[in-house]
Amino acid sequence: MSNKGHGSLNVQYSCVVVADDLGLLDSRKNCGLEASGSSEKKVEQIVTMGEVEGTTGKEHVPYSILSGNLNTDAAWAYHNATKHSYAGIRANPHFLDWANQPLPFKIYPSLEPLNLTNEIRQTGVAAFSAIAESIPPETEAQPDLKTLAQLFYLSAGITRRRQYPGGEIYFRAAACTGALYEVELYLVCGDLNGLEAGVYHFSPGDFSLRKLRSGDYRGALVQATASEPAIAHAPLIIVSTCTYWRNAWKYQARTYRHFGWDNGTMLANLLAVATSFGLPERVVTGFVDADVNRLVDVDPKHEVAFSLAALGHFSALPPQPPEVLPLGLETVPLSRKEVDYPLMREMHAASSLESSAEVGTWRGRTPLSNLPLPAGATIPLQPLADAEMPRESIEEVILRRGSSRKFSRSPISLTHLSAILDRVTRGVPADFVDPFGTQLNDLYLIVHAVEGLDPGAYVLQRDRGVLECLKKGEFRTQAGYLGLEQQLPADAAVDLFFLADLRPILERFGNRGYRAVQLEAGIVGGKIYLAAYAQGLGATGLTFYDDDVIRFFSPHAQGKSAIFLVAVGKSAMRIP
Numbered sequence: 001m002s003n004k005g006h007g008s009l010n011v012q013y014s015c016v017v018v019a020d021d022l023g024l025l026d027s028r029k030n031c032g033l034e035a036s037g038s039s040e041k042k043v044e045q046i047v048t049m050g051e052v053e054g055t056t057g058k059e060h061v062p063y064s065i066l067s068g069n070l071n072t073d074a075a076w077a078y079h080n081a082t083k084h085s086y087a088g089i090r091a092n093p094h095f096l097d098w099a100n101q102p103l104p105f106k107i108y109p110s111l112e113p114l115n116l117t118n119e120i121r122q123t124g125v126a127a128f129s130a131i132a133e134s135i136p137p138e139t140e141a142q143p144d145l146k147t148l149a150q151l152f153y154l155s156a157g158i159t160r161r162r163q164y165p166g167g168e169i170y171f172r173a174a175a176c177t178g179a180l181y182e183v184e185l186y187l188v189c190g191d192l193n194g195l196e197a198g199v200y201h202f203s204p205g206d207f208s209l210r211k212l213r214s215g216d217y218r219g220a221l222v223q224a225t226a227s228e229p230a231i232a233h234a235p236l237i238i239v240s241t242c243t244y245w246r247n248a249w250k251y252q253a254r255t256y257r258h259f260g261w262d263n264g265t266m267l268a269n270l271l272a273v274a275t276s277f278g279l280p281e282r283v284v285t286g287f288v289d290a291d292v293n294r295l296v297d298v299d300p301k302h303e304v305a306f307s308l309a310a311l312g313h314f315s316a317l318p319p320q321p322p323e324v325l326p327l328g329l330e331t332v333p334l335s336r337k338e339v340d341y342p343l344m345r346e347m348h349a350a351s352s353l354e355s356s357a358e359v360g361t362w363r364g365r366t367p368l369s370n371l372p373l374p375a376g377a378t379i380p381l382q383p384l385a386d387a388e389m390p391r392e393s394i395e396e397v398i399l400r401r402g403s404s405r406k407f408s409r410s411p412i413s414l415t416h417l418s419a420i421l422d423r424v425t426r427g428v429p430a431d432f433v434d435p436f437g438t439q440l441n442d443l444y445l446i447v448h449a450v451e452g453l454d455p456g457a458y459v460l461q462r463d464r465g466v467l468e469c470l471k472k473g474e475f476r477t478q479a480g481y482l483g484l485e486q487q488l489p490a491d492a493a494v495d496l497f498f499l500a501d502l503r504p505i506l507e508r509f510g511n512r513g514y515r516a517v518q519l520e521a522g523i524v525g526g527k528i529y530l531a532a533y534a535q536g537l538g539a540t541g542l543t544f545y546d547d548d549v550i551r552f553f554s555p556h557a558q559g560k561s562a563i564f565l566v567a568v569g570k571s572a573m574r575i576p
């Protein structure tokens with residue numbers, strides 16, 4: 001199979017944005033700058049001793065050397081200020097300035113493209129295995145250039161195009177809020193079969209790489225991550241950055257949450273494709289921000305590094321990196337003018353890590369999510385055995401994926417739902433997940449039409465493999481309201497809400513924990529998309545009225561925060 005026509009840079013200027021998630025509200029959607037009446041408490045700043053992985057083992061360092069990351073007032077302030085509410089939406093309508101719409105691509109006019117091959121290799125690995133499993137960390141594996149091209153294509157490549165009167169939309173392999181595609185990918189690698197060591201920018205528009213630096217700079221990332229072992233042994237690292245304006249044009253200050261969601265759906269694909277190629281993978285979110293930004297030469301006022309993905313394993317460590325000098329490369333402005341939302345930059349600065357000592361202290365030891373023992377009726381999940389799972393390959397499922405635009409209201413089976421819940425929650429290989437299998441987010445469900453389950457509200461008791469019923473009832477109208485008055489969550493078979501208790505997460509990880517919790521939700525949400533499509537179902541990410549979601553699931557969810565929402569069901573438009 002091959003993917004046809006990746007397009008070229010000269011057509012990129014005519015793109016329009018898909019008019020999605022407007023629902024009943026059309027373009028009046030805003031960032032909900034309501035005053036916080038939240039019951040969420042601020043956590044006290046931790047003033048204690050931390051541990052740093054040093055060359056001589058664990059060393060104690062006073063937290064006084066740590067940056068403002070531990071003053072978690074910043075994360076609470078950002079979170080509360082960017083909640084959606086019924087009143088906030090109506091009080092602060094936001095209209096899109098179509099004449100000032102940002103370009104969906106980053107363009108370096110002075111750099112020559114290195115075109116990637118557009119052949120899709122069939123790995124034959126079933127999507128469900130690729131989603132659920134990861135390759136043991138020390139499995140020796142080095143991707144070649146063709147594998148690399150497939151990794152880029154199936155996580156961030158253009159997989160579909162649609163003509164509109166104003167231009168053409170280029171839909172990509174992973175879902176993204178508003179199809180605005182604010183996440184850019186960069187490659188930092190040693191010599192690979194078919195590609196010289198360097199730092200490259202990936203351009204989905206013409207499916208190519210552009211070389212920003214020659215030489216092996218992986219050592220710079222080893223330093224920036226305080227010698228994170230997966231980074232230190234990775235033949236290549238993919239750096240994801242997020243561009244404020246490209247998404248804030250529509251979503252204003254709430255965009256910083258979208259960074260985690262949209263980077264997460266992309267990483268869900270990347271991790272699954274890496275597994276299908278037998279590559280160990282690890283998502284690393286603890287790094288010295290300024291050092292990574294400097295390496296990929298981005299201006300942090302506009303674009304910031306958000307995550308690293310270490311792919312493959314090679315026993316030898318990279319050499320000492322060359323000096324990282326500024327490049328000052330020209331890029332095409334995204335639009336005529338940019339509107340600044342300082343709240344996001346403040347959130348980013350407050351969650352930045354400033355030294356490798358701080359990074360070493362930061363990672364690991366996830367606070368355990370302690371759901372209370374089930375008090376209501378429990379229904380065991382009924383996942384199929386591996387041999388009974390659908391066999392469609394990961395690459396076929398990714399190429400078929402798209403967000404459902406209308407659900408049919410017809411039921412799915414408990415087996416369908418169980419397969420999703422069981423396979424997507426088996427663990428994300430990430431530095432904020434320790435031990436492996438821990439999760440920052442809990443899954444709460446509104447079930448409308450699942451054969452074998454009464455309609456109602458449920459919470460997933462992951463450790464027990466059961467759904468606990470919180471209340472029975474037909475909640476389609478409420479679900480539509482909670483999903484920002486859109487029809488999709490009302491018509492779905494089931495709505496899966498990600499809720500997290502931010503208090504222990506921020507206490508443990510500081511403001512950076514806010515990035516982690518959003519990213520984890522995006523990754524698991526991206527896996528839900530794939531697990532749904534692998535079974536012939538449809539899915540879509542959705543936004544929501546924050547505090548109303550918590551109220552709906554309370555008292556069980558009291559004190560938690562709404563992080564993300566995915567709806568799953570049968571598509572009314574076509575077989576997905």
Ligand SMILES: Cc1cc2nc3c(=O)[nH]c(=O)nc-3n(C[C@H](O)[C@H](O)[C@H](O)COP(=O)(O)O)c2cc1C
Binds near residue numbers: 018265486
């Ligand atoms: C985090 C997230 C939130 C989303 N929220 C909404 C939403 O509120 N309403 C909606 O109609 N679509 C929503 N979408 C779907 C996007 O509009 C869709 O992913 C985008 O248009 C790209 O299309 P595709 O997923 O079909 O490739 C969301 C997607 C993501 C990843």
